[in-house]
Amino acid sequence: MKSLGNEGTSIFPDFFRDWLVSIQGETAKSETMIRFSLTCALDHISDGWFSSSEDFEKQKSLGLIACPICNSINIEKSLMTPQVSKSSNHKTQSLSLEHSVRKELISHMRKIRDKITENADYVGDKFPEEARKIHYGESEERSIYGQVGKEDAETLIKEGVHIMPLPIIPDDAN
Numbered sequence: 001m002k003s004l005g006n007e008g009t010s011i012f013p014d015f016f017r018d019w020l021v022s023i024q025g026e027t028a029k030s031e032t033m034i035r036f037s038l039t040c041a042l043d044h045i046s047d048g049w050f051s052s053s054e055d056f057e058k059q060k061s062l063g064l065i066a067c068p069i070c071n072s073i074n075i076e077k078s079l080m081t082p083q084v085s086k087s088s089n090h091k092t093q094s095l096s097l098e099h100s101v102r103k104e105l106i107s108h109m110r111k112i113r114d115k116i117t118e119n120a121d122y123v124g125d126k127f128p129e130e131a132r133k134i135h136y137g138e139s140e141e142r143s144i145y146g147q148v149g150k151e152d153a154e155t156l157i158k159e160g161v162h163i164m165p166l167p168i169i170p171d172d173a174n
Helices: 014-029 053-061 096-118 127-135 150-158
Strands: 034-040 045-050 075-078 083-085 092-094 121-124 144-146
Touching (some): 045 053, 121 127, 127 144, 127 150
Parallel strands (some): 121 144
Antiparallel strands (some): 034 045, 034 075, 083 092
């Protein structure tokens, strides 16, 4: 497997590729890679790059493929939009369907985020304290949103405070 998650980001060092070649033979040296959309038993989705479908199956049988979110090795290939490679320059181009699906998904994510923020109070970095006050009945019950760090979020969840992240819209960062 060449990468999981973000395209181009390798989760394995170079020596892993050498080791992979030693167990797979020359197919691991191939410059032609196939991207598969992968799903674990908990429906987490990630991408993986393989030299072939057989390469995926072999790595899966050896327990070399794990979900980057939950570390499960119960991984399956899922349906994905095919990509077409131009033989003249070997650049991969996504089919227009992939673009339209992405655009529609972003539109839905933006609507969800906007609906939540329209009907909630922004509390900024006071989110953990305010969420606790609401949870323990020390403040009026209402919807709030703001910033919270990973450790504070984990603590809130352990305390039984119901929280969820707002959708991050990829296009908003551009």
